[in-house]
Amino acid sequence: MSDYDVLIIGTGAAGLTAALALADAGKKVAVLAKGKLGGGATEWAQGGIAAVLEDEDSFDNHIGDTIVAGAGLNDPDIVEFVVERAPAAIQRLADLGVPFNLGSDGDWHLTREGGHSHRRIVHVHDATGWAVAQALEKAAVLHDNVTLLPNMVAIDLVQGKHGVEFSTSGSVYGVYGYNRESGEVETLTARATVMAAGGAGRTYQFSTAPRGATGDGIAMAWRAGCRVANMEFMQFHPTCLYNLEVKNFLITEAVRGEGGILRHPETGERFMAKYDERLELAPRDIVARANDAEIKRDGLDYVHLDISHRGPDFVKQHFPNIYEKLIGLGIDITSEPIPVVPAQHYTCGGVVVDKHGRTDAPGLYAAGEVTMSGLHGANRLASNSLLECFVFGEAAADHIIQCWDKLPEPIAIRDWDESRVTDSDEEVVIQQVWGEIRRFMWNFVGIVRTTKRLERARNRIDLLRKEVNDYYGSFRVTPDLIELRNLVEVADLIIRSALSRKESRGLHYTLDYPETAEEAVDTVLVP
Known part of the structure; x- marks a missing residue:
């Protein structure tokens, strides 16, 4: 058993932000990555970070744009809380060495994305997430109080029921983790645990999310007794590259922000005028449905x-990584259009947290895409996602530091018991069930929904849940089995949430209830 002051599950923007703040305060922090470092969604974020950084803009404008995009389901206090902390978050990243683009006057170079009324996206060309991840990882590696644990797959949160002396306490004391290198399950304990495990994009057949985005944190928190909310709001990015050789390559929102035009591939018609007066700068849900239609x-x-009409120099300067990637695939974006399709992109719902990042389970905090903080509402405004990670990662760390003396010491925890299971001889079952879930989630719980499709999905997930639970109870855990167990859990939460919402709002669009209800109400599921 390994003891730390704080355990953090996830090495993305939220997890490492929290880790560095805690480490600077003298806490011994362990950060778990279920694969290699940098395997999460942060590195994939091309666009940038939203913040009010010019005189013509204001916090009120940013708050208003966020709530309009969120279809009124946002928590206004949380939106204000995050927006007002954005400039300071950007400055801390710059101080860490993130090389944000600057204009000719030496000020921030700001771009604009769909749903924003002003230019307020600070960026590093078209690879902001990668630059941010590099700076955070470098700082974490160099910090004496941070221990990075790659290839450690979190299985379940440790609570009183796992104690040597059984307790009904719902407090979280750490996590059981499968060590990929040794093949053993380790018990990792701490006074506080921060869940920053990312979203659930891989529940769907087509997604821009990394391979590991299987909803692990949401499923673990749910099993630990935490409420989960608004899981029906899955954001589908309008523009994922369509290419049979390369899957899941995102074409950033900023391409449309800088004048990119959506056209019918056969007629050349610019079609967004049929769907929204804001054309290509409409919020993502509207553009995704238009592309899908x-x-x-x-x-x-x-x-x-x-984007070819903007000229070769402009395109290469603003989108160098996209240009290089696509030129290698035989697509010259300076002279020809990019073939794109919608794909699942972001999980707007998740584990319910307050403005300190606290969940319902004492000792468990959460930050980033794994949460439902109240910031995004029914649809995330572009480039608010990384911002949420920085603000809530720091908020969780601050609360842990302030309340340190009130957090109980970990109890003695039983080691993982494998005495009643065997090695699996049916790995094909995992791949079969995984593929089945992702296909019916795409077809039945996708961009446009109906009650009949959702009920079909529910019937299938009920059958698969029994199969997976039987399998999990009979065989030793593997990373694939751990992910599949979580995938079933999260798919069920998404379907249940979608069935319970009798309206169309934001990202949840159903043909059976096309109107938006007068009152905006969260979908909250209680274990």
Whole structure:
């Protein structure tokens, strides 16, 4: 058993922000990554970070844009809390060495994205997430109080029921983790645990999320007794590259923000005027549904996103990584359009937290995409996601530091028991069930929904849950089995949430209830 002051599950922006703040305060911190470092969603974020950084803009504008995008389901106090802390978060990242783009006057170079009324996206070309991740990882590696534990797959949170002396306490004292290198399950304990395990994009067949985004943190917190909310709000990014060789390559929102035009691939028609007066700068849910409608109506494989009219120098300067990636695939974006399709992109719902990052389980905090903080509401405004990670990662760390003396010491925990299980001889079952879940979630719980499709999905997940639970109870855990167990849990939460919402709002669009209700109410599931 390994003891630390604080355990953090996840090495993305939220996890490492919390880790560095805690380590600077003298806490001994262990940070778990279920694969290699940098395998999470942060490195994939191309666009940037939203913050009010010019005189023409204001906090009220940023708050208003966030609530409009969120279809009124946001918590206004949380939106204000995050927006007002954005400039300081940007400055801390700059101080860490993140090389944000600057204008000719030496001020921040700001771009604009869909749903924003002003230019307020600070960025590092079109690879902001990668630059941020590099700076955070470097600082964590160099910090004496931070221990990085790659290849450690969290299985379940440790609570009183896992104690040597059984307790009904719901307090979280750490986690059981599967060590990929040794093949053994280790018991990791701490006074406080921060869940920063990311979203659940891989519940869907088509997603821009990294391979490990299987909803682990949401499922673990749910099993530990935490409420989960608004899981029906899955954001589908309008523009994922359509290419049979390369899957899940995102074409950043900023391409549309800098003048990119969506066109019908056969007629060349600019079609967004049929769907929204804001054209390509409409919120993502509207643009994704428009792309989906064009593709389904005419039996297309994709639509076109065209930025070539801005000229080669502009395109190469603003989108160097996208240009290089696509030129290697035979697509010259300075002279021809990009084939794009919608794909699952972001999990707006998750574990319920307050403004300190506290969950319902004492000792367990959460930050980032794994949470439902109240910031995003029914649809996330572009580039508010990384911002949420920095603000809530720091908020959780601050609360842990302030309340340190009130947090109980970990109790003695029983070691993982494998005495009644064997090695699996049916690995094909895991791959089969995984593929089945992702296909029916895409077809039945996707961009446009109906009650009949959702009920079909519910019937299938009920059957698969029994299969997976039987499998989990019979065989030794493996990373794939751990992820599949979580995938079933999260898919069930998404379906239940979608069935309970009898309206269309934000990212949840159902043909059976196309109108938006007068009152905006969260969908809260209680274990």
